[in-house]
Amino acid sequence: MVLTWRARLRYEPEWYEFERWPFVDSQSMPAEQRRQYLTNVRIVAAVLDGRALKLVAADHNVSPARVTQLMNRCLAGDEDAPPALTQGLIPYQRVGPDKRRAALGTLTQPSGARCGFRYLLEVVPGLEDHLLAQIRGATRRNRRGQNLTPRRFHASFITYLNTLDWPKDTYPFTTVSRGSEACRRFLKRTLMDLQMPRDHPRVIGSKMTPVRGFQEIHIDEAHVDCKGAAAVVLHDQMSPVRLGRISLLLARDVGTGCYLAGTIALSAHPNSADVLALLEQLIQPWEPMVLTAPGLSYGAEAGFPSALDETFCRPAFGIVRLDNALAHLSHQVRRMVCDHLGATANFGLPKNPKARALIEQAFRRLNIDIHRFPSTTGSHPTDPLREPAKLQKAPPFVSLRALEEVISVLLTEYNLSPLANLGAVTPLEQMQYQMMNHLLPLRAGTLGPGLGPYQRSQTVTVRKGFKADAPRVNFEGCQYTGVALNDGRLINQRVTIVFDIRDIRTLQVTTPEGRPLGAVTAPHTWMRFAHSVSLRKRINHLVRENVFSARDPLGDWFQYTMAHRHLPKEALTLVRLEKLMPNEDRLPMEQSIDPPTPKETNPALADALNRLPDWNPDMAKKRR
Known part of the structure; x- marks a missing residue:
């Protein structure tokens, strides 16, 4: 998503402080370029200080459009890319690649030939x-x-x-x-x-292989080479549906080869929230799934290291290696790795998976068992194990729940498998031995006040509501109200809101000085179940496209997904939506495609219903 300079400051309010911007030595510039650079610095500093654009433009003898252009040059851009900041203040400095945004001009509607x-x-x-x-x-x-x-x-x-x-x-x-x-x-x-002469391709990796636990962690995600099914029960009728491919996110320790955490993302393209869920599992005690598939069970001591002891939940991680996926490059993932885990984030070189060969080996080992299912997608389009075309229209035999249980069992069982490079010792035993006999550093128990891994902050203005006693703040197309804003002194004042990207039904409001005011809530139409920022934006987009009305957006979104459940991607969205609903409103969706068992009936009630006579037209005549 492309952000304007105002949106960038709302999402990243730390750039309001010009002292945090990178330093540029203006003495190395020519005199004329230095003069223009210092003028640009004074303009941007005045805008960040809160002065109006028209006043700043009048003080420096420029137009307001020039001030806006300068702010966009410094702060606007893609959400996941860092802003240009001070580089945008240098005259004639190119801050981004040239790209044509408008369509090509014609003889009747010329639009220039640039790019x-x-x-x-x-x-x-x-x-x-x-x-x-x-x-x-x-x-x-x-x-x-x-x-x-x-x-x-x-x-x-x-x-x-x-x-x-x-x-x-x-x-x-x-x-x-x-x-x-x-x-x-x-x-x-x-x-x-x-x-130009070409060098021979080579693999650039670390010079020394880590041997200590938690010294280097490899994290990656991959599509699960199998499709599952789910059964939707609607009006007491069961309808099996085919689901799209899911993704597996896995973290593995290099020194011991032990799997540290694994999570399933109900999407073919995991986002930053899925990566944060995996990183959170590294510091949370692991709990086994409740296995429902017949013949499936965990080993006697199977599990992840976080289930062994409290010390395994707070190790001091060294280097966390990831690839250059957009989900990994987000600011929240970097903050989680660097600030909360106290580790170093290394994103490596593009298109160089061999530098993280250990995690790629883990996915290949997992596919050996996943390819046994008849609904497997295979390793490539011409794989003979690939599901035949005649079976791709019907729902697979394996359910999504069973597929998740199989992956969980396989990952935990590997930690109990003796490895030759460890001297016939299992990865879990090697991890325990190092924790007991080596001086492995531990992290501090608490990091003090600050934003959590899933939290974001944004600065908004309190507006007067349609009623005199209902002030509000606008956020993502909704008006949030609450007791925290019932103060006349807050009208037209700036406040800071803190929200969880997974659930934006409630916002925490604080003053710019950090004094908490309380919580505000979204309208009742958005309070049915938890929803993220991305889901809110998608629903609002469909409302603007007149796909459904804005009276009950969450309900209409559910009906829209139910109507398109025959598509594997939308069916997977329906499963993800079902997990967000509270228990009383949850869709009766079974993770198995077995037919439902008949409900038990009361014998006395059944006997009383049998005594009732059948209806006939003479009954209507008698009532007259």
Whole structure:
């Protein structure tokens, strides 16, 4: 999600303090550039201090639009990417890659040709591959290639567009040069890249393999190579549905090879909340699942290390290695790893899974047993074990609950398997031995006041409600009210709200100085069950698209998901939604596809019902 500068300050209020911004040495700049840089610094510092944009613009003899542009240059951008901050204050400094956002202009509606060539490479099918193939043929001196010149390369570019019947009233046919300069620069840049010497690929890993427990942790997620089923009971009728693929998040210790935690994400694409749930399991005592599948049971001492002792729940972690997934790069995951776990977050190099070979080996070992199910998706599209096409329309035989239980049992049983590299000692025994005989450091029990792993803070303004005695704060499209705001001195004043990203029905309100005021709640239409920020945004989007009304958004969202339960992805969403509902409103959804047993009836009640005579038209005549 792209944030404006105001949204960035709401989500990350620490940037209000200009002293926290990175330092830039202005003495290394030319005099004219230094003068403009210092002016930009004074403008941004005045805006962060709370002054109005018009007053700041008048003091520095610039327009308000220029002030907004400067703030967006420093703070706007993608939510998961760090802002430019001080780099955006340097004149003529490029803070992001050029990208065309508007559609290409036409003769009747011109919109400029900036980044038009790059836009064509992304939109026109096969254009970039066609141009790169010609450049590679010329570089490798292929017998089917040609000696390219900028003019010949541009002619090939135009010929390819004519072959695809590209509109003649659209770029590049609307310009005099027809994109010749962009073609020349693309040719020159690509030739330089292809002619550079290439080093042999190598795996960059740590020089010394860790041997101490909790010294290095590998974390990753992968799709479970199997699909499950669930049974939806609606109007006393059971309807089995096929579910989409789920994901497994796993944490493994490198020194002992022990599995530390594992969690299931009911989605093909885990988000930061799922990663936080895995990290939370590292410091919480492990509890076994209640096994319902027949023939399935835990070993005598099977489990994760956190179930052994209280000391295993607060070790001092060294390095936590993750890949470059967006869920790992979020600020909340970094804060959880660095601040709460006291570890070092290492995201490694892109496209280098061999640096975390231990966690990849764990997924391959798990697939050996998962591929035994007939509903497996296999390791690749041509895997002979893959579920045949004739069975892919019907619900699988294995239920989602049974699949989760199997994964839990397999992960805990591995910790009891003797390993050759440990001298025929199990990973769990090695972990216990090191904790008893080695000086493994422990974390402090409490970190003092501060935001929790799932908490965020945001600064909002208290507004006067539609009633004189109902002040409110606006958050994610809803008006929150409560006793905490029933003070006339808070009207039009800034307050700080703290919320849990998993459940935003209730917000905790504090003053900017940190004095707690109390809690505020969402409207009754949003109080039916817990929902996250992402779910609220998706529901509001569907309301704006007129998919359903805003009177009962959570109820309509449930009905919308029920209507699309024949789709595996929506069926998985329905299972995830069912886990959020309270017990009294929970959907009767079974995790097994066995038919329900008939309910027991009262014999006296059944005898009384049998004595009632059947209805006939004469009964209506007698009543008249």
